[in-house]
Amino acid sequence: MSNIDWTNKTWNPVIGCARVSEGCRNCYAERMAVRVANMGLREYDGLTNGNLRKPRWTGEVRFLPGRIDEPRHWRKPTVVFVNSMSDLLHEGLGGEQIGEILAVMRDTPRHTYQILTKRPERLSELHDAGVTWPDNVWLGVSVEDQKSADHRIPLLTARRYAPVLWVSYEPALGPVDWHRWAAKLDWIVIGGESGPGCRPFDLAWARSTIRAFQAVGKAVFMKQVGGQLAESGGKGNDPEGWPADLRVRQYPSELESRPRMSLGMNQQPQDGGL
Numbered sequence: 001m002s003n004i005d006w007t008n009k010t011w012n013p014v015i016g017c018a019r020v021s022e023g024c025r026n027c028y029a030e031r032m033a034v035r036v037a038n039m040g041l042r043e044y045d046g047l048t049n050g051n052l053r054k055p056r057w058t059g060e061v062r063f064l065p066g067r068i069d070e071p072r073h074w075r076k077p078t079v080v081f082v083n084s085m086s087d088l089l090h091e092g093l094g095g096e097q098i099g100e101i102l103a104v105m106r107d108t109p110r111h112t113y114q115i116l117t118k119r120p121e122r123l124s125e126l127h128d129a130g131v132t133w134p135d136n137v138w139l140g141v142s143v144e145d146q147k148s149a150d151h152r153i154p155l156l157t158a159r160r161y162a163p164v165l166w167v168s169y170e171p172a173l174g175p176v177d178w179h180r181w182a183a184k185l186d187w188i189v190i191g192g193e194s195g196p197g198c199r200p201f202d203l204a205w206a207r208s209t210i211r212a213f214q215a216v217g218k219a220v221f222m223k224q225v226g227g228q229l230a231e232s233g234g235k236g237n238d239p240e241g242w243p244a245d246l247r248v249r250q251y252p253s254e255l256e257s258r259p260r261m262s263l264g265m266n267q268q269p270q271d272g273g274l
Contacts, residue, residue: 004081005221005223005224005237006221007079007080008079009080010084011081011082012083012086013065013070013082014064014088014090014093015033015047015062015085016033016047016057016062016086016092017061017090018058018090019057020118021148022144022145022148022173023143023144023145025197026171026193026196026197026198030057031195033057034050034051043062043064046060047062060092063093068101071104072107077111078111078112079112080112082114083115087119089117089120095126095131098126102131102133102137106134109135109136112138113136114137114140114166116140116168118142120141123156124159134162135163137162138163138164138187138252139166141168142167142170143168144169144170144171149176149178149181157185164186164187164252166188166189167189168189168191169191169209170189170190170223171193172206173199174205175202178209179212182212183216185218186253187219187250190205190206190221190223191223191226192206192225193227194227194237201226203243206225206246207245219250220250221250222239222248223237225237225242
């Protein structure tokens with residue numbers, strides 16, 4: 001199982017990464033890679049500088065053939081976040097290796113696979129090389145502010161690469177005008193930054209995002225308000241401590257139409273909404 005609220009399991013046939021923008025500064029996967037290497041998991045040796053206080057990816061990426069078939073053994077339909085410890089579109093990963101991973105997804109249609117990338121530039125390259133995305137994939141980009149949204153979302157939405165296109169607005173580091181993008185997307189996850197050195201999150205950013213997506217009938221999942229807030233309110237990922245209008249956890253209609261494991265709360269705004 002996974003501690004990530006919007007998924008059931010994580011699957012990491014690839015590990016290792018490199019920072020590409022401000023959203024990477026406090027990467028939880030970077031810290032986790034240091035921890036598991038220090039615990040003796042040799043697969044992670046050399047992927048970071050080994051400094052838990054100031055971790056940093058070395059840029060090396062490793063494809064792990066021994067993990068490739070894991071989803072084939074999961075008999076119960078589940079929702080799987082792919083590469084929580086890397087980026088499937090990392091430039092260090094070849095098209096053939098990506099193809100092997102996609103083949104497993106295609107061969108296990110009982111599962112739903114969630115993919116996030118900060119490198120959507122590779123989507124058109126892979127498309128031109130004949131790579132296609134299975135029907136049970138949700139394909140998304142991570143953004144943290146207006147600059148990253150304006151760069152990554154047009155590359156994601158240039159084609160209908162997958163049945164579900166989505167955005168993880170986490171860590172949210174600044175406001176984003178979603179009006180030009182919301183209608184082209186199917187789902188958005190919103191989250192303030194948490195963990196060591198977390199940066200402030202303004203609830204106004206969440207509220208404007210929720211309004212923009214719900215105005216065009218798209219699903220919204222409020223994941224967490226983070227470790228700092230620019231206005232009073234609850235902290236963390238427990239919705240019970242949030243203002244009522246932020247307690248929104250919805251999923252794309254594609255999930256509702258297919259048999260999948262329960263992902264927990266799926267509710268509309270309470271007490272009158274926004």
